[in-house]
Amino acid sequence: MNRLLQIEFRKNISYPAFWVILGLHYFFLISFLLNINNLSGSFNFSSNEFQNIDISLVPVFKFPDIWQNITYLAGFFKILLGIYMVIAVTNEFQYNTIRLNLTSGLTRLEFLFSKFLVALIISLFSVFILFDLGIFVGLFKNDAVMNQDFFVKISFLGAYFLEIMFYMMLAIFLSTWLQKTGITIFMLLIYPLLIEPIIRWQIPDNIDQYFPVKAMDNLNVFPFPKYFGFPVNESVPLDSTLATIGWILIIFLLTYMLIRRKSL
């Protein structure tokens, strides 16, 4: 595993797109969260009846909801992480460097696993960033000392981890399947927004909650109605958690089956 990490470290660390895209991701994420209460007017969150909520009225950083709130908002920025994974994986096919990896002695499984590790490291780093941000901003904005409340909803950081991990695995799968950067990014964007919702259209709720994107979305649903008197999830739902973990494993396996018998 150290060997695979070392190899991916070499591939990524000198790649300008790695710094640019991930840099933009954390820059947008952090500056958005730090400034959220300065934003005025209504925000159109695509969550049906609770559209048009005045974000400046929402106490985003209030204990102990802070973790649920910031990880929910951070989820919007995962598109950039997905795009980076697409570029990193499709490059291997476009430049044919996957051949170089295999003819040097890497197995296809090791190759796939090395990309999984990249997604894992990026996810862990993102969780680390959000955790630090939560502690820093939480203490600052609440004008309070750290108390037991602080960590009550910390499990939403885990949900955030699963959400971006799932999204990057989807990016790896689509990249391996389609191999071309443009079309893969397009698919990565429209699958959650269009393709899966169309498939789910006629499927009853008790089944469609286990669909991959739906399960991922259900990890952390729009939490702000709480401040306007509506009930929301107070913890990460167990079935969505298990379903998302299941989908991450299934996508890994599907990707392996795709690449195992592929001529490159």
Next chain:
Amino acid sequence: MDSVLSISGLTKHYGSVKAVQDLKLTISGGQVYGILGPNGSGKTTTLGMILGIIIPSKGRFSWFDHLPVNLAMNKVGSIIETPTFYPYLSAVQNLKIITDIKKKGSKEIENVITKVGLYERRNHSYKNYSLGMKQRLALAAAMIGDPEVLVLDEPTNGMDPQGIADIRNLIIEIASRGTTIILASHLLDEVQRTCSHVAVLDKGKKIFDGTVKDILESEEYIELAAEDMETLHQLLKEFKGIAEISRESDKFILRLSAGPTKKDLQKYLIQKGIYPTHLAVRTGSLEKKFLELLKKSQ
């Protein structure tokens, strides 16, 4: 000699196109094995399969008596088709990825880069290299870890004459250390100068295999002339052991069959009182044999 690679029944179809059909080959340690064939004859597909990047439709191959392909690749250095490296990395950075994969130290990188003549440009980004330089880097990559076998697919593609000569000398030097080399090429001269064995492919099928020495000997012609061409012609007709004879202006061109030697022929003529005024040996060329084989297989 130990078998390094044995291939049997290897077949690859792309839809209805049969790129490689029922290929059988055995390559032993220390051989310099040339794989010849016109464009599209299946050379690259064959090499792609034995290197584990193309999945065969049928058939088997085995490296070093059934070593798994990825482990075999630790002992095999290869160049396949056009060089493929990470364009935004330098030569050294690219080779470090390979030493990591092969679990070798990065100490030898400088050594191989010097050997292929890229030392001056080692820290420049790969995307700015010329095709010849890319090809040199590919050879450097293939040499990492002092492999037991080198698989080279058109290694001098896109190189200038100096580069071609450099690479050829390097291959000969590597072969002289006992490294097995599998060389696919359509440059017959290159194969003739470097290889000990050769297989010829056409439309995915093997149409010939043997040693280069045998081919060249079977393709050896003798030029002969004397003052009295008529008597010479008569005597040559009577000599048993001439496979082929033709007249080319003022001399005869002939090829001996398997039995008699050039010495036997001379002795015979002198005994009959004919002293040749011209006697020369025209060594055969792989090119001639190759074209002949292809013509036959059409």
